[in-house]
Amino acid sequence: MRGMPALSLPGSKSITARALFLAAAADGVTTLVRPLRSDDTEGFAEGLVRLGYRVGRTPDTWQVDGRPQGPAVAEADVYCRDGATTARFLPTLAAAGHGTYRFDASPQMRRRPLLPLSRALRDLGVDLRHEEAEGHHPLTVRAAGVEGGEVTLDAGQSSQYLTALLLLGPLTRQGLRIRVTDLVSAPYVEITLAMMRAFGVEVAREGDVFVVPPGGYRATTYAIEPDASTASYFFAAAALTPGAEVTVPGLGTGALQGDLGFVDVLRRMGAEVSVGADATTVRGTGELRGLTANMRDISDTMPTLAAIAPFASAPVRIEDVANTRVKECDRLEACAENLRRLGVRVATGPDWIEIHPGPATGAQVTSYGDHRIVMSFAVTGLRVPGISFDDPGCVRKTFPGFHEAFAELRRGIGS
Structure with missing residues (x-):
């Protein structure tokens, strides 16, 4: 069995962003252990500093x-970079304070939708104005606290609206009842609810209604688990390579992240999968x-x-993924176009993609500035020589050291 030492992967982006919000909102000093250090999370932390x-x-905490x-300043101008969590969570956090806060983001993030969250905040009495396109950055929040209700x-379109x-909820005067x-x-x-619990808040659920009590959060020390979405590239590399083995510690049966469920898809395809208490292989x-x-x-x-x-024995059809069209790019079309560029037969619909097996040839992959497109097609490159990327550096969004780590994996599994 060709393997490599247990992989040390960066912390979860989703968990780091939520932890930063919770830490900022909590009463006291919170220590985050092994947070993700990437463009997105550094942007979130920098946004908090601006507020x-x-x-x-420090390197590890x-x-x-x-x-x-709420924010310590009465006015701030915050640039959210490319980060969707930053662009959606920070205006929501600022709304609980008192002051005037302007938010803007990169051209890529300006294109991503915000309107359902904007509408909900306005319904709660928040003075929130979009300066250009309705439902998109830039926006200004004139905050006077939130009553709740x-x-x-x-x-x-995005679970991030509900998470925000x-x-x-606990920062409002009455608490919130959110009907979804x-x-x-x-x-x-579920990640959000578990993390709120760790900071002292229990959310009740009544069917489609989430009931969030007022009263605030307690500071704590919180360890960030490895990023399961990032782990998917390394797990896929093992599944693609006969005799290869990849173990990721820190992701096991107690993991918060649903994306660890990707290994169940690999199991259905024929890979051997072992999920232990604190590691997955x-x-x-x-x-x-x-x-x-x-x-x-x-x-x-x-x-x-x-x-x-393309390397499966029969077609692979992926369904119910319409929301991938409003991510950093239209990921469904980006995957289809790049696979076709490699000579693979692909069909798509509004919320599905079907990929047929067949030989692929090397070509330059168009990243559309999307870290997940680059990291995914790096896995394809294990079997297809000559794959290159127009923007390999966009992986800094979530994993600045990805290419080095993947090259090490490649050596370890002898691909």
Whole structure:
């Protein structure tokens, strides 16, 4: 069995972003252990600093002085870079304070939708104005605290809208009752609820209604688990390579992240998968079967599956992933176009992609500035010589050292 030492992967982006919000909102000083250090999370931390929060950073820990009353400054201009969590969570956090706060983001992030969250905040009495296109950055929040009460939310485009409101709930005067009409990527909401519990808040659920009590958060020490979406590329590499084995410690049966469910897809395709209490191992058996997979709840790993699909023994059909069209790019079309460029036969629909097995040839992959496109097609490159990228550096969004780590994996599994 060709393997490599247990992989040390960066912390989860989703968990780091939520932890930064919770730490900023909590009463006291919170220590975050092994947070992800990437463009997105550094942007989030920098945004907190602009809002007047103290964030102390060492290589392995970040310390945040919480302010339950909201930002320490009465005015701020915050640049959210490319980060969707930054661009959605920070205006929500600022709304609980008192002052005027302007938010802007990169051209890529300006294109991504925000309107369901904007509408919900306005329904709660928040003075929030979009300066250019309605429902998109830039925006200004004139904050005077949030009373709370009932609100209805459509989270069919992004679960981050619901997470933002859940995180806000304990900072409101009355608490929140959030009625959800549609929800995508539900496991990410479970991450939010578990993390709120760690900071002292228990959310109740009554059918489609989430009931969030007022009263604020308690500071704590919080360890960030490795990023399961990032782990998917390394697990896929093992599944693609007969006799290869990859183990990721820190991701096991107790993991918060739903994207660890990607290994169940690999198991269905023929890989050997072992999920222990505190580690997950994937072994390549030499078999990679075609399948139909509903990836609504693990849609960030859709490109990973698309990237190994040409090497399956039968077509791979990925369904219920319409929300991947409003990520950093239209990921569904980006995968289809790049696979076609490699000579692979692909069909797509509004919320599905079907990839047929067949030989592939090397070509330059167009990244569309999307870290997940680059990391996914790096896995394809294990079997297809001559794959290159127009923007390999965009991986800094979540994993600045990805190319080095993947090259080490490649040597370890002898691919």
